[in-house]
Amino acid sequence: MGYPKVTVVGAGQVGATAAQLLLLHDVADVVMIDVAEGLPQGKALDLMHLRSIERFEPTIVGTNDYADTAGSDVVVITAGLPRKPGMTRDDLLAANSAIMRSVIAQASQASPDAVFVCVTNPLDIMTYLAWKESGLPSQRVIGMGGVLDSARFAYAIASKTGAPISEIEALAMGAHGDAMVPMPRFSTVNGVPITQLLDQSDVEALVERTIFGGAEVVALLKTGSAFYAPAGSIVAMVRSIIGDTGDTHPSCVYLDGQYGIEDVYLSVPARLGRGGVEDIPVMPLDDDELDALQASAQTVAQAVDSLGLRG
Ligand code: APR
Numbered sequence: 001m002g003y004p005k006v007t008v009v010g011a012g013q014v015g016a017t018a019a020q021l022l023l024l025h026d027v028a029d030v031v032m033i034d035v036a037e038g039l040p041q042g043k044a045l046d047l048m049h050l051r052s053i054e055r056f057e058p059t060i061v062g063t064n065d066y067a068d069t070a071g072s073d074v075v076v077i078t079a080g081l082p083r084k085p086g087m088t089r090d091d092l093l094a095a096n097s098a099i100m101r102s103v104i105a106q107a108s109q110a111s112p113d114a115v116f117v118c119v120t121n122p123l124d125i126m127t128y129l130a131w132k133e134s135g136l137p138s139q140r141v142i143g144m145g146g147v148l149d150s151a152r153f154a155y156a157i158a159s160k161t162g163a164p165i166s167e168i169e170a171l172a173m174g175a176h177g178d179a180m181v182p183m184p185r186f187s188t189v190n191g192v193p194i195t196q197l198l199d200q201s202d203v204e205a206l207v208e209r210t211i212f213g214g215a216e217v218v219a220l221l222k223t224g225s226a227f228y229a230p231a232g233s234i235v236a237m238v239r240s241i242i243g244d245t246g247d248t249h250p251s252c253v254y255l256d257g258q259y260g261i262e263d264v265y266l267s268v269p270a271r272l273g274r275g276g277v278e279d280i281p282v283m284p285l286d287d288d289e290l291d292a293l294q295a296s297a298q299t300v301a302q303a304v305d306s307l308g309l310r311g
Contacts, residue, residue: 146250146267
């Protein structure tokens with residue numbers, strides 16, 4: 001049986017966990033590539049040993065050679081350094097820019113028809129960089145930020161209200177970082193916006209917890225950053241792409257005038273399918289929400305400008 005082919009670049013915490021979920025959910029055959037020799041091969045072999053226990057059919061290959069990634073349907077890029085305690089995502093900018101440039105050049109040459117899902121931080125900047133360097137249509141270069149941020153918002157709401165997670169819909173938009181814009185009016189428990197269920201101070205506390213959810217994990221782990229929820233977020237997006245579902249996910253996409261934002265990659269709800277971004281249905285934001293989103297875009301634009309990439 002032929003499965004789609006997904007390459008995961010970076011066999012670290014996020015990449016290997018995403019690969020495991022892709023296999024367990026029967027999504028795709030996986031190629032995992034890393035600069036570290038033996039690491040992707042060893043983890044791939046371990047996952048192949050898991051096959052007979054978990055009874056999944058897709059296979060995984062570990063490699064250091066982009067030739068093995070050729071013709072992938074989706075390429076997920078997790079290569080890079082993760083945050084250490086006290087580091088912001090932007091501290092990673094210089095180191096991860098160099099890694100992203102080298103990865104996207106090789107990966108896009110091997111798989112020119114793939115959809116590329118960037119995960120490396122600082123996410124919105126790295127996704128812009130990947131798009132620019134690849135020369136690909138912007139629809140086929142996207143980033144994983146909003147799905148994770150929205151999941152963290154949902155967790156915060158569940159913790160506060162005690163509601164089952166299945167009854168919660170949460171939305172966070174904007175930059176994947178301190179300039180994130182959780183959207184309380186569009187975040188509901190059983191369809192009721194949390195702005196109608198909770199005091200304003202409680203809502204503000206949940207927003208704060210969401211924005212610093214990643215940092216909370218980093219502070220606890222002390223070495224490295226979150227990977228279970230990031231990996232699940234990647235796989236949710238990849239499943240919609242591979243399955244051509246057109247499902248809406250808050251995704252880091254190229255904005256070309258939507259929300260009054262030009263030439264910036266930022267997380268907003270987007271329909272994902274085989275061609276990558278199929279549509280960006282614009283949310284009916286009020287003036288304050290729009291201002292917050294535009295301010296978030298501004299911080300990303302400045303960072304991208306510092307790399308001399310825009311325009
Ligand atoms: N090509 C391929 N792999 C690379 C390269 C490169 N040029 N440079 C580094 N790597 C690999 C490392 O060898 C390592 O195995 O990327 C992997 C990163 O794994 P971890 O250090 O475990 O980091 P992880 O927690 O997976 O985070 C990866 O995702 O969420 C973001 O901020 C996070 O940018 C970070 C990325």
